[in-house]
Amino acid sequence: MLDRLDQQPPDALLALIKLYDADPRPTKIDLGVGVYRTSDGATPVFGAIKAAEQRLVSEQPSKAYLGPEGDMGFVKALIPHVFGEAGDMGGRIDGMQTPGGTGGVRIAAGLAKKAGVAKVLMGTPSWPNHAQIFADLAMTVEGFDHRAEDGSANMDALRTALQNAGKGDAVLLHGCCHNPTGIDYTPAQWDEIVDLLVEREILPIVDLAYQGLGDGMEEDAYGLRKVVASVPEALIAYSCDKNFGLYRDRVGAFYALGKTADDTVRIMSNGCALARANWSMPPDHGAAAVGLILNDKAHTKQWLDELDSMRARIGEVRSQLAAAGKAGSVDLTPLGEQKGMFAMLPLDKDQIGALRTDHGVYMAGSGRINVAGLTSGNIGNFVKALEAVAG
Ligand code: PMP
Numbered sequence: 002m003l004d005r006l007d008q009q010p011p012d013a014l015l016a017l018i019k020l021y022d023a024d025p026r027p028t029k030i031d032l033g034v035g036v037y038r039t040s041d042g043a044t045p046v047f048g049a050i051k052a053a054e055q056r057l058v059s060e061q062p063s064k065a066y067l068g069p070e071g072d073m074g075f076v077k078a079l080i081p082h083v084f085g086e087a088g089d090m091g092g093r094i095d096g097m098q099t100p101g102g103t104g105g106v107r108i109a110a111g112l113a114k115k116a117g118v119a120k121v122l123m124g125t126p127s128w129p130n131h132a133q134i135f136a137d138l139a140m141t142v143e144g145f146d147h148r149a150e151d152g153s154a155n156m157d158a159l160r161t162a163l164q165n166a167g168k169g170d171a172v173l174l175h176g177c178c179h180n181p182t183g184i185d186y187t188p189a190q191w192d193e194i195v196d197l198l199v200e201r202e203i204l205p206i207v208d209l210a211y212q213g214l215g216d217g218m219e220e221d222a223y224g225l226r227k228v229v230a231s232v233p234e235a236l237i238a239y240s241c242d243k244n245f246g247l248y249r250d251r252v253g254a255f256y257a258l259g260k261t262a263d264d265t266v267r268i269m270s271n272g273c274a275l276a277r278a279n280w281s282m283p284p285d286h287g288a289a290a291v292g293l294i295l296n297d298k299a300h301t302k303q304w305l306d307e308l309d310s311m312r313a314r315i316g317e318v319r320s321q322l323a324a325a326g327k328a329g330s331v332d333l334t335p336l337g338e339q340k341g342m343f344a345m346l347p348l349d350k351d352q353i354g355a356l357r358t359d360h361g362v363y364m365a366g367s368g369r370i371n372v373a374g375l376t377s378g379n380i381g382n383f384v385k386a387l388e389a390v391a392g
Contacts, residue, residue: 178341
Protein backbone atom coordinates (compact mmCIF):
# COMPACT_ATOMS: atom_id res chain seq x y z
CA MET A 2 0.00 0.00 0.00
CA LEU A 3 2.49 2.58 1.15
CA ASP A 4 4.86 1.60 -1.63
CA ARG A 5 2.48 3.45 -3.97
CA LEU A 6 3.65 6.81 -2.61
CA ASP A 7 5.86 8.84 -4.94
CA GLN A 8 9.15 10.21 -3.68
CA GLN A 9 8.77 13.93 -2.86
CA PRO A 10 11.60 16.36 -3.58
CA PRO A 11 13.59 17.46 -0.52
CA ASP A 12 13.08 21.01 0.74
CA ALA A 13 15.47 22.98 -1.45
CA LEU A 14 16.33 25.59 1.21
CA LEU A 15 17.14 22.95 3.81
CA ALA A 16 19.42 21.22 1.29
CA LEU A 17 21.12 24.59 0.74
CA ILE A 18 21.88 24.88 4.48
CA LYS A 19 23.78 21.57 4.33
CA LEU A 20 25.82 22.75 1.34
CA TYR A 21 26.57 26.05 3.10
CA ASP A 22 27.65 24.30 6.31
CA ALA A 23 30.02 22.05 4.37
CA ASP A 24 31.68 24.99 2.53
CA PRO A 25 35.06 25.69 4.21
CA ARG A 26 35.53 29.18 2.71
CA PRO A 27 35.55 31.80 5.49
CA THR A 28 34.13 34.41 3.08
CA LYS A 29 30.96 32.38 2.31
CA ILE A 30 27.67 34.27 2.53
CA ASP A 31 24.32 32.69 3.49
CA LEU A 32 21.37 34.47 1.87
CA GLY A 33 19.15 31.37 1.86
CA VAL A 34 17.02 30.56 4.87
CA GLY A 35 14.45 33.20 5.89
CA VAL A 36 15.54 34.09 9.40
CA TYR A 37 16.75 37.47 10.64
CA ARG A 38 20.47 37.79 11.23
CA THR A 39 22.46 40.35 13.20
CA SER A 40 25.58 41.94 11.72
CA ASP A 41 27.45 38.99 13.28
CA GLY A 42 25.30 36.51 11.37
CA ALA A 43 23.47 35.35 14.53
CA THR A 44 19.74 34.76 15.02
CA PRO A 45 19.53 35.43 18.76
CA VAL A 46 16.57 34.93 21.07
CA PHE A 47 14.99 38.33 21.87
CA GLY A 48 15.84 39.65 25.35
CA ALA A 49 12.12 40.23 25.91
CA ILE A 50 11.42 36.58 25.09
CA LYS A 51 14.17 35.37 27.45
CA ALA A 52 12.71 37.51 30.24
CA ALA A 53 9.18 36.24 29.58
CA GLU A 54 10.39 32.64 29.45
CA GLN A 55 12.12 33.09 32.83
CA ARG A 56 8.83 34.32 34.23
CA LEU A 57 6.96 31.40 32.68
CA VAL A 58 9.31 28.93 34.33
CA SER A 59 8.75 30.45 37.76
CA GLU A 60 5.11 31.54 37.47
CA GLN A 61 3.24 29.22 35.08
CA PRO A 62 0.78 27.35 37.28
CA SER A 63 -0.08 24.47 34.94
CA LYS A 64 0.46 22.93 31.55
CA ALA A 65 -2.94 21.25 31.44
CA TYR A 66 -4.75 21.27 28.08
CA LEU A 67 -6.28 24.46 26.74
CA GLY A 68 -8.88 24.27 23.95
CA PRO A 69 -8.38 24.22 20.16
CA GLU A 70 -8.33 28.02 20.25
CA GLY A 71 -5.18 27.95 22.38
CA ASP A 72 -4.19 30.82 24.66
CA MET A 73 -6.91 33.44 24.25
CA GLY A 74 -4.94 35.86 26.48
CA PHE A 75 -2.28 35.89 23.74
CA VAL A 76 -4.87 36.14 20.95
CA LYS A 77 -6.65 39.11 22.55
CA ALA A 78 -3.43 40.89 23.57
CA LEU A 79 -2.28 40.92 19.93
CA ILE A 80 -5.50 42.56 18.68
CA PRO A 81 -4.55 46.22 19.37
CA HIS A 82 -1.15 45.72 17.73
CA VAL A 83 -2.62 44.09 14.64
CA PHE A 84 -5.93 45.92 14.22
CA GLY A 85 -5.12 49.23 15.96
CA GLU A 86 -7.80 51.46 17.39
CA ALA A 87 -10.58 49.52 15.69
CA GLY A 88 -9.86 46.70 18.15
CA ASP A 89 -12.20 43.76 17.66
CA MET A 90 -14.76 45.95 15.88
CA GLY A 91 -17.51 45.32 18.40
CA GLY A 92 -17.02 41.56 18.30
CA ARG A 93 -16.88 41.32 14.50
CA ILE A 94 -13.23 40.25 14.84
CA ASP A 95 -12.21 37.22 16.85
CA GLY A 96 -9.26 34.88 16.70
CA MET A 97 -7.53 31.73 17.78
CA GLN A 98 -3.94 30.70 18.33
CA THR A 99 -2.36 28.57 15.61
CA PRO A 100 0.94 26.69 15.13
CA GLY A 101 2.80 29.54 13.39
CA GLY A 102 1.48 31.73 10.62
CA THR A 103 1.35 28.53 8.57
CA GLY A 104 -1.41 27.24 10.85
CA GLY A 105 -3.24 30.54 10.35
CA VAL A 106 -3.03 30.19 6.57
CA ARG A 107 -4.21 26.60 6.85
CA ILE A 108 -7.30 27.58 8.88
CA ALA A 109 -8.05 30.52 6.55
CA ALA A 110 -7.78 28.29 3.47
CA GLY A 111 -9.82 25.51 5.09
CA LEU A 112 -12.61 27.94 6.03
CA ALA A 113 -12.60 29.50 2.55
CA LYS A 114 -13.01 26.03 1.08
CA LYS A 115 -15.73 25.05 3.55
CA ALA A 116 -17.61 28.27 2.80
CA GLY A 117 -17.60 27.44 -0.91
CA VAL A 118 -14.93 29.77 -2.30
CA ALA A 119 -14.58 28.70 -5.92
CA LYS A 120 -11.22 30.17 -6.77
CA VAL A 121 -8.32 31.86 -4.99
CA LEU A 122 -6.47 34.64 -6.80
CA MET A 123 -2.85 34.95 -5.81
CA GLY A 124 0.04 37.16 -6.91
CA THR A 125 3.05 35.15 -8.07
CA PRO A 126 5.67 34.47 -7.03
CA SER A 127 4.47 33.92 -3.49
CA TRP A 128 5.66 32.03 -0.42
CA PRO A 129 5.69 28.47 -1.87
CA ASN A 130 3.58 27.05 0.97
CA HIS A 131 0.59 29.17 -0.07
CA ALA A 132 0.17 27.19 -3.30
CA GLN A 133 0.97 23.95 -1.45
CA ILE A 134 -1.76 24.51 1.15
CA PHE A 135 -4.41 25.40 -1.45
CA ALA A 136 -3.36 22.40 -3.56
CA ASP A 137 -3.58 20.11 -0.54
CA LEU A 138 -7.17 21.29 -0.07
CA ALA A 139 -7.87 20.75 -3.80
CA MET A 140 -8.69 24.45 -4.24
CA THR A 141 -8.34 26.24 -7.57
CA VAL A 142 -5.69 28.95 -7.61
CA GLU A 143 -5.34 31.56 -10.34
CA GLY A 144 -2.06 33.44 -10.39
CA PHE A 145 -1.35 36.97 -11.53
CA ASP A 146 2.00 38.74 -11.80
CA HIS A 147 2.93 40.43 -8.55
CA ARG A 148 5.91 42.28 -10.00
CA ALA A 149 6.10 45.10 -12.50
CA GLU A 150 9.28 45.59 -14.57
CA ASP A 151 10.52 48.42 -12.35
CA GLY A 152 10.49 46.39 -9.12
CA SER A 153 7.21 47.82 -7.80
CA ALA A 154 3.81 46.10 -7.54
CA ASN A 155 2.13 45.17 -10.81
CA MET A 156 -1.13 46.99 -10.21
CA ASP A 157 -2.34 46.41 -13.78
CA ALA A 158 -2.18 42.64 -13.29
CA LEU A 159 -3.87 42.81 -9.88
CA ARG A 160 -6.58 45.17 -11.14
CA THR A 161 -7.34 42.89 -14.08
CA ALA A 162 -7.43 39.81 -11.83
CA LEU A 163 -9.83 41.47 -9.38
CA GLN A 164 -12.01 42.95 -12.12
CA ASN A 165 -12.39 39.54 -13.77
CA ALA A 166 -13.04 37.71 -10.50
CA GLY A 167 -16.42 36.21 -9.79
CA LYS A 168 -18.47 37.05 -6.72
CA GLY A 169 -17.31 34.74 -3.95
CA ASP A 170 -13.79 34.29 -5.23
CA ALA A 171 -11.03 34.99 -2.73
CA VAL A 172 -7.72 36.80 -3.07
CA LEU A 173 -4.63 36.11 -1.01
CA LEU A 174 -2.74 39.30 -0.11
CA HIS A 175 0.54 39.66 1.80
CA GLY A 176 0.00 42.29 4.51
CA CYS A 177 3.60 43.56 4.34
CA CYS A 178 7.18 42.57 3.56
CA HIS A 179 6.16 40.38 0.63
CA ASN A 180 7.89 37.01 0.54
CA PRO A 181 9.79 36.49 -1.76
CA THR A 182 9.86 39.82 -3.63
CA GLY A 183 9.89 42.50 -0.90
CA ILE A 184 7.40 44.40 -3.08
CA ASP A 185 4.63 45.86 -0.92
CA TYR A 186 1.59 47.91 -1.85
CA THR A 187 1.71 51.60 -1.01
CA PRO A 188 -1.16 53.02 1.10
CA ALA A 189 -2.69 54.52 -2.08
CA GLN A 190 -2.52 51.11 -3.78
CA TRP A 191 -4.15 49.44 -0.77
CA ASP A 192 -6.97 52.02 -0.98
CA GLU A 193 -7.56 51.09 -4.61
CA ILE A 194 -7.37 47.35 -3.87
CA VAL A 195 -9.91 47.67 -1.07
CA ASP A 196 -12.33 49.58 -3.35
CA LEU A 197 -12.09 46.72 -5.83
CA LEU A 198 -12.62 44.07 -3.12
CA VAL A 199 -15.79 45.84 -2.04
CA GLU A 200 -17.05 46.45 -5.59
CA ARG A 201 -16.37 42.89 -6.81
CA GLU A 202 -17.43 41.22 -3.52
CA ILE A 203 -14.17 39.29 -3.25
CA LEU A 204 -13.17 37.63 0.03
CA PRO A 205 -9.71 38.84 1.19
CA ILE A 206 -7.32 36.43 2.86
CA VAL A 207 -4.58 38.60 4.36
CA ASP A 208 -1.33 36.97 5.44
CA LEU A 209 0.60 39.23 7.83
CA ALA A 210 3.80 37.38 8.68
CA TYR A 211 6.34 40.19 9.13
CA GLN A 212 4.61 43.06 10.95
CA GLY A 213 7.24 45.53 12.17
CA LEU A 214 10.02 44.41 9.81
CA GLY A 215 9.05 46.83 7.03
CA ASP A 216 8.29 50.42 8.05
CA GLY A 217 6.99 49.87 11.62
CA MET A 218 4.21 48.09 13.51
CA GLU A 219 1.60 50.71 12.60
CA GLU A 220 2.75 51.36 9.03
CA ASP A 221 2.97 47.66 8.19
CA ALA A 222 -0.65 47.15 9.28
CA TYR A 223 -2.06 49.88 7.01
CA GLY A 224 -3.34 47.47 4.35
CA LEU A 225 -4.90 44.99 6.75
CA ARG A 226 -6.58 47.74 8.77
CA LYS A 227 -7.95 49.36 5.61
CA VAL A 228 -9.30 45.97 4.49
CA VAL A 229 -11.10 45.22 7.77
CA ALA A 230 -12.49 48.76 7.98
CA SER A 231 -14.06 48.43 4.53
CA VAL A 232 -15.09 44.88 3.63
CA PRO A 233 -17.87 42.82 5.22
CA GLU A 234 -15.78 39.68 5.75
CA ALA A 235 -12.10 38.75 5.81
CA LEU A 236 -9.76 35.94 6.89
CA ILE A 237 -6.41 36.84 8.45
CA ALA A 238 -3.31 34.74 9.14
CA TYR A 239 -0.70 36.20 11.50
CA SER A 240 2.80 35.09 12.46
CA CYS A 241 4.80 36.07 15.55
CA ASP A 242 7.69 33.89 14.43
CA LYS A 243 9.64 36.71 12.77
CA ASN A 244 8.72 39.77 14.80
CA PHE A 245 9.36 37.93 18.08
CA GLY A 246 12.15 35.71 16.68
CA LEU A 247 10.30 32.54 17.74
CA TYR A 248 10.55 30.56 14.49
CA ARG A 249 10.78 27.00 15.86
CA ASP A 250 8.37 27.64 18.71
CA ARG A 251 5.60 28.07 16.09
CA VAL A 252 3.61 31.07 17.26
CA GLY A 253 0.79 32.42 15.13
CA ALA A 254 -2.86 33.28 15.03
CA PHE A 255 -5.90 33.19 12.81
CA TYR A 256 -8.46 36.01 12.93
CA ALA A 257 -11.80 36.29 11.18
CA LEU A 258 -13.87 39.37 10.41
CA GLY A 259 -17.56 38.50 10.15
CA LYS A 260 -20.49 40.58 8.91
CA THR A 261 -21.86 40.62 12.46
CA ALA A 262 -20.55 39.52 15.85
CA ASP A 263 -22.95 36.54 15.66
CA ASP A 264 -21.49 35.53 12.30
CA THR A 265 -18.01 35.71 13.80
CA VAL A 266 -18.99 33.31 16.58
CA ARG A 267 -20.13 30.85 13.91
CA ILE A 268 -17.00 31.32 11.78
CA MET A 269 -14.76 30.74 14.80
CA SER A 270 -16.64 27.57 15.75
CA ASN A 271 -15.73 26.26 12.30
CA GLY A 272 -12.13 27.43 12.77
CA CYS A 273 -11.95 25.49 16.04
CA ALA A 274 -13.38 22.39 14.35
CA LEU A 275 -10.66 22.59 11.69
CA ALA A 276 -7.96 23.07 14.34
CA ARG A 277 -9.27 20.06 16.21
CA ALA A 278 -9.06 17.91 13.10
CA ASN A 279 -5.60 19.19 12.15
CA TRP A 280 -3.60 19.57 15.38
CA SER A 281 -6.18 19.45 18.17
CA MET A 282 -4.60 22.46 19.89
CA PRO A 283 -1.56 24.64 19.25
CA PRO A 284 1.76 24.42 21.15
CA ASP A 285 1.62 26.72 24.15
CA HIS A 286 5.08 27.85 25.21
CA GLY A 287 5.96 30.54 22.65
CA ALA A 288 2.49 32.07 22.63
CA ALA A 289 2.47 32.13 26.43
CA ALA A 290 5.76 34.08 26.34
CA VAL A 291 4.34 36.54 23.77
CA GLY A 292 1.19 36.89 25.88
CA LEU A 293 3.30 37.79 28.93
CA ILE A 294 5.23 40.39 26.92
CA LEU A 295 2.10 42.01 25.50
CA ASN A 296 0.42 42.18 28.90
CA ASP A 297 3.37 43.94 30.54
CA LYS A 298 4.37 47.50 29.57
CA ALA A 299 8.10 47.12 30.30
CA HIS A 300 8.38 43.82 28.39
CA THR A 301 6.41 45.32 25.50
CA LYS A 302 8.79 48.29 25.32
CA GLN A 303 11.80 45.99 25.38
CA TRP A 304 10.33 43.88 22.55
CA LEU A 305 9.45 46.92 20.41
CA ASP A 306 12.97 48.34 20.91
CA GLU A 307 14.50 45.06 19.79
CA LEU A 308 12.17 44.97 16.79
CA ASP A 309 13.15 48.57 15.94
CA SER A 310 16.81 47.64 15.81
CA MET A 311 16.06 44.65 13.54
CA ARG A 312 14.11 46.87 11.19
CA ALA A 313 16.84 49.52 11.23
CA ARG A 314 19.48 46.95 10.27
CA ILE A 315 17.38 45.57 7.43
CA GLY A 316 16.83 49.14 6.22
CA GLU A 317 20.56 49.90 6.36
CA VAL A 318 21.45 46.85 4.29
CA ARG A 319 18.76 47.77 1.77
CA SER A 320 20.12 51.33 1.50
CA GLN A 321 23.66 50.04 0.98
CA LEU A 322 22.51 47.65 -1.74
CA ALA A 323 20.49 50.38 -3.46
CA ALA A 324 23.50 52.72 -3.28
CA ALA A 325 25.57 50.11 -5.13
CA GLY A 326 23.28 50.73 -8.13
CA LYS A 327 23.97 48.25 -10.91
CA ALA A 328 25.96 45.08 -10.27
CA GLY A 329 26.53 43.84 -13.81
CA SER A 330 23.08 43.45 -15.33
CA VAL A 331 21.39 43.37 -11.91
CA ASP A 332 19.85 46.67 -10.86
CA LEU A 333 19.93 46.82 -7.06
CA THR A 334 18.26 50.24 -6.80
CA PRO A 335 14.68 48.92 -6.34
CA LEU A 336 15.81 47.07 -3.17
CA GLY A 337 15.97 50.46 -1.44
CA GLU A 338 12.19 50.88 -1.84
CA GLN A 339 11.25 47.27 -1.18
CA LYS A 340 10.46 46.04 2.33
CA GLY A 341 11.37 43.30 4.76
CA MET A 342 13.96 40.57 4.58
CA PHE A 343 13.50 39.36 1.03
CA ALA A 344 14.25 40.43 -2.52
CA MET A 345 14.35 38.58 -5.82
CA LEU A 346 17.32 39.07 -8.12
CA PRO A 347 16.89 38.45 -11.85
CA LEU A 348 19.45 35.65 -12.10
CA ASP A 349 19.24 32.39 -14.00
CA LYS A 350 20.10 28.91 -12.66
CA ASP A 351 23.66 29.03 -14.04
CA GLN A 352 24.34 32.41 -12.46
CA ILE A 353 22.94 31.24 -9.10
CA GLY A 354 25.09 28.09 -9.38
CA ALA A 355 28.20 30.15 -10.22
CA LEU A 356 27.57 32.44 -7.26
CA ARG A 357 27.59 29.39 -5.01
CA THR A 358 30.51 27.43 -6.48
CA ASP A 359 32.80 30.29 -7.54
CA HIS A 360 32.00 32.90 -4.88
CA GLY A 361 30.49 31.08 -1.87
CA VAL A 362 27.24 33.06 -2.12
CA TYR A 363 24.26 30.85 -1.22
CA MET A 364 20.72 31.83 -2.27
CA ALA A 365 17.46 30.07 -3.15
CA GLY A 366 17.17 28.64 -6.66
CA SER A 367 14.43 31.20 -7.38
CA GLY A 368 16.92 34.09 -6.99
CA ARG A 369 15.45 35.09 -3.63
CA ILE A 370 17.93 36.57 -1.19
CA ASN A 371 17.57 37.20 2.53
CA VAL A 372 19.06 40.69 2.81
CA ALA A 373 19.61 40.12 6.55
CA GLY A 374 22.41 37.73 5.54
CA LEU A 375 24.41 40.76 4.37
CA THR A 376 26.55 43.04 6.55
CA SER A 377 28.75 46.06 5.94
CA GLY A 378 31.60 43.51 6.03
CA ASN A 379 30.37 41.33 3.15
CA ILE A 380 28.19 43.56 0.95
CA GLY A 381 31.20 44.65 -1.10
CA ASN A 382 32.13 41.02 -1.84
CA PHE A 383 28.52 40.19 -2.65
CA VAL A 384 28.22 43.03 -5.18
CA LYS A 385 31.56 42.05 -6.77
CA ALA A 386 30.36 38.43 -7.05
CA LEU A 387 27.16 39.62 -8.74
CA GLU A 388 29.18 41.71 -11.17
CA ALA A 389 31.32 38.68 -11.97
CA VAL A 390 28.41 36.31 -12.72
CA ALA A 391 25.99 38.79 -14.28
CA GLY A 392 28.51 41.04 -16.01
N1 PMP B 1 3.36 33.61 5.42
C1 PMP B 1 4.47 34.04 4.80
C2 PMP B 1 4.34 35.03 3.70
C3 PMP B 1 5.73 33.59 5.21
O1 PMP B 1 6.81 34.03 4.59
C4 PMP B 1 5.81 32.67 6.27
C5 PMP B 1 7.12 32.15 6.78
N2 PMP B 1 8.11 31.93 5.93
C6 PMP B 1 4.63 32.25 6.88
C7 PMP B 1 3.42 32.74 6.43
C8 PMP B 1 4.61 31.24 7.99
O2 PMP B 1 5.31 31.58 9.08
P1 PMP B 1 5.45 30.60 10.34
O3 PMP B 1 6.89 30.23 10.40
O4 PMP B 1 4.99 31.43 11.48
O5 PMP B 1 4.57 29.44 10.10
